[in-house]
Amino acid sequence: MANDIAVYWQPGCTSCLRVKQFLADHGVAFASHNVLEDAVARERLAALGLRTVPVVTKGEAFVFAQELDDVAEFLGLPKRGARLPVPELAQRIEALLEIAAAMAGKLPAEHLQTSIPKRERTYADIAYHIGQISVGFLDAARGATLTYQHFERRPPADLSSADVLVDSLTGIHADFRSWWTASCKHLPETLNTYYGRQPLHQVCERTAWHMAQHCRQLEHILGQIGIGGGPWLTVGVLEGLPLPRDVWDAEIEPPKDA
Structure with a gap:
């Protein structure tokens, strides 16, 4: 090469x-x-x-x-094999939104504004971002465009309680469920995205694994700061998604008791 x-x-x-x-x-x-x-x-x-x-x-x-x-x-490299079907991916997205809300609710107030190394992204940002990934997909599925700005959205700067994160994720979950119930039998074949017109199946898969990867990060953060209650993510939720092997880039893994 x-x-x-x-x-x-x-x-x-x-x-x-x-x-x-x-x-x-x-x-x-x-x-x-x-x-x-x-x-x-x-x-x-x-x-x-x-x-x-x-x-x-x-x-x-x-x-x-x-x-x-x-x-x-x-x-000129080999392409991937089969993807999970869209109905299964939709179920994973719903499960991940529920899990993300549960984990976000465990974030202590004193850690909401803690940033990961090498990036201006806080623990609260990661939890909020999980929901916005789903919002971007929903907007595109409803005829708008999945934009890069969807992924740059952040919770209120003066956030002092995880309740705002939980409410956001719970509301997005309800919206996703409502959309799927109404639209699952007549889905568009392609969606508008910031990286071009893409098959819905590919964007749906990317939405699911993208959310899952950040859920892995949030689960790891909770473990690092000593918050119990996990594990939240099961094999059944992650299996079949094309996730990276690692949870973090080597450069930014948050230290224990950050």
């Missing part, structure tokens, strides 16, 4: 972690550019007209790396 392949990524980005592991698993050597710390890398992306990560480049060509099959086609 040519040595001019590069991955542009940022810490805490689940798709970034997944594509780096995908390339490593296939023996692909690549230059790794953390855009939060590498100004030259940011300039390079801007020159290509890109504002989001992950991106894989090869010479002057590039591909958005949210979908591994796109990366595989770009680099």
Whole structure:
């Protein structure tokens, strides 16, 4: 494989972690550019007209790396096998929203604004983000567009109680269930996203595993700060989802008693 392949990524980005592991698993050597710390890398992306990560480049060509099959086609690698069916993915999304609400409710007030290393993202942000991943999918499924801004939304800056997080996740769960009940028999084939028009099946799968990965992170955080009650995530919830092996990038794993 040519040595001019590069991955542009940022810490805490689940798709970034997944594509780096995908390339490593296939023996692909690549230059790794953390855009939060590498100004030259940011300039390079801007020159290509890109504002989001992950991106894989090869010479002057590039591909958005949210979908591994796109990366595989770009680099001539084997594509993945079968995906879970959409009804099963919808059940997983509902289960993950319920689990996320339960875990968010365990976050102590003094840790809501604790940030993960190397990224301006708090523990409360992660819990809130899980719900917004689902909101982005729902907006696209209802005819709007899944935008990168969906993933940048944050809870109120003056958040002092986990109740706001729980209420948000619970409300999103109810909305998702209502949408699925009304729409499951006449789903659109494709959705508008910030990385192009995509098959609903792929976006639904990405929604499920993206949420699951952040649930893994939230579960790990609770363990690190000494909060019991788990495990929340079972094999049945995670099995069949194309998750990264690791919970965190090596650079940002939160220390114990953070």
